């Protein structure tokens with residue numbers, strides 16, 4: 070298939086910083102990923118993920134601090150809890166669960182970030198192309 | 211498309227010299243941005259962060275009536291501040307600015323110019339759609355407490371505390387041991403000047419005690435840190451020392467009269483090379499100069515069956531208190547300096563060196579104590595096995611450092627302290643000294659000169675990492691000796707060197723409790739386990755947690771001059787913070803739109819800061835924006851979409867998603 074598009078939601082304190090570190094260390098990874106910064110993975114509304122798929126994403130990567138390390142104490146646990154519901158919703162919509170991935174990547178783990186992005190890109194290439202409705206204008210709340 | 215409606219965006223694409231321009235076609239990106247909806251103009255510039263770069267923004271806001279500014283350059287964590295200031299300087303609200311990261315997240319991590327260029331376009335397009343929904347915001351102004359907490363009383367913590375105290379600030383210095391001084395108090399001499407370590411440290415230690423601006427708590431641990439920059443609430447647990455600090459004068463009479471006539475318990479200060487009594491003062495220059503009782507050793511505390519001669523010895527002072535309990539202190543501070551130091555690497559796992567198995571193999575720190583006049587042997591370097599002076603000593607460099615099996619990093623100080631030990635051993639015993647090294651790293655002021663001096667003193671240098679230490683003799687001359695095998699890479703042959711004593715130049719590693727400390731202060735560790743500074747070059751004492759600074763070896767192995775310099779820097783940063791008295795906080799708090807709130811209470815238990823309460827009468831959630839830290843968890847969980855987070859509103863994020871994914 071053509072190059073899959075990955076939309077990533079990274080928390081400001083760990084994973085976004087890890088991505089910065091990957092940059093300063095000149096670690097090369099697949100150009101398939103686009104990052105949206107949030108303060109914490111706890112800000113992740115499952116709707117963001119569904120919206121991403123609707124707009125053309127082939128995969129969604131969510132990055133937060135390791136358990137016990139969230140800058141806001143436990144936002145990452147909240148994100149984790151929402152994943153269960155999210156995956157159920159995705160399944161009922163016919164989207165493979167493998168298209169969404171939650172990873173704990175700390176500020177020092179530039180290397181892990183590189184590996185996760187590359188691995189996910191490869192995995193998405195193996196999935197059958199996603200069928201989706203034509204993107205429409207969303208009404209914002 | 212030129213800005214038509216109310217929104218007029220200026221997009222600035224930075225070359226960053228060639229950092230971005232080498233991989234991203236900046237010109238193409240700029241031309242692309244120019245055509246995007248609501249974009250009034252797009253420009254490229256060599257260095258947007260430079261003064262002329264910022265001036266461009268100011269001028270355009272003024273002359274071209276921009277009301278939104280986007281800079282596509284490096285990470286917002288680096289330069290968001292800079293450009294917000296530039297935006298504000300031209301009279302536009304700072305939050306009408308958005309930064310796009312096309313360096314760390316794009317040009318530096320991708321090779322394919324075409325794909326990197328497309329990605330840069332996608333990211334900028336997303337920003338142009340997001341920024342339409344931006345609104346004018348005011349940063350929150352909060353007061354900063356003037357007190358500072360320094361954690362760790364080694365030379366780093368001492369220096370930081372003294373600097374702050376000299377500036378008239380109140381400092382809480384918390385140390386887990388019974389005295390301050392840290393590792394430096396254990397060293398004999400310091401390289402390359404060979405000053406007596408204690409002689410230069412002790413005046414600083416007493417200055418801490420004498421300063422009325424420093425509250426010193428030894429035998430204490432930080433157990434809880436709440437709050438945030440400017441207003442931390444810290445809980446400190448003071449363990450009992452069973453001696454009332456204010457009453458004890460350190461006369462040592464209790465120690466003399468202790469039931470134990472001789473020391474029986476391993477003396478921590480001498481790394482167990484000597485014995486102490488259950489009641490003891492860590493060392494003569496200890497600060498505070500106060501005795502303490504080891505509850506695991508004291509007969510009275512264990513069985514209540516002591517004859518109490520030592521209590522009598524204290525007499526009218528009544529400084530001994532068996533009922534002392536751990537005490538919790540809660541303090542409020544504006545800034546925190548973490549100076550928790552390092553741990554000396556234990557070479558036991560490196561079985562080939564025989565440490566712990568072969569009696570006359572020592573760690574460098576043990577030898578520091580043996581050489582020291584107040585050490586276990588009164589400064590006589592003698593062997594554990596037979597109390598004899600060694601006639602030959604081998605010092606193995608890089609034990610635990612530059613080693614795939616232990617730590618990959620260089621510990622920076624081992625070369626120099628090995629040279630120092632070589633000098634001192636030679637001076638004290640006249641022994642022949644061999645240094646087995648990979649490289650000599652004599653990087654500091656006067657260090658190379660010291661190395662040369664050692665060479666002229668006749669210390670032997672063998673280029674090669676010590677491979678093994680054994681007591682199995684292969685030849686007559688090896689009988690009764692420790693044999694070091696090493697490949698002499700200058701002679702290209704394996705040598706076996708029989709010696710009487712082996713010193714392992716152990717690595718410096720992160721403290722045993724580094725992971726715990728890191729969590730408590732909400733900071734990060736680098737891959738080597740040491741605490742991570744905010745920026746390796748430009749913010750070397752800052753951390754990701756605002757208001758928490760680093761000093762000394764907890765941030766990475768370093769020598770005393772660097773430690774003291776860094777401690778001064780940390781104190782300076784803390785001072786700059788608290789002296790401002792007020793600080794501006796990112797206005798990214800959440801708030802409830804009353805009309806939309808259904809009163810379902812989903813959000814209430816989710817807030818880690820108890821910032822959400824319920825208005826009983828109206829049956830609506832209410833967010834206290836002073837307590838809110840802006841994580842956005844409640845926003846994401848509200849089924850009615852009644853909660854909104856400034857700077858990260860749903861509309862902003864949805865537009866960003868839409869923009870970044872849109873087909874060209």
Ligand code: FES
Pocket residue numbers: 080081082083084108109110111132133134138139140141143144145
């Ligand atoms: S701040 Fe990283 S997950 Fe909460």
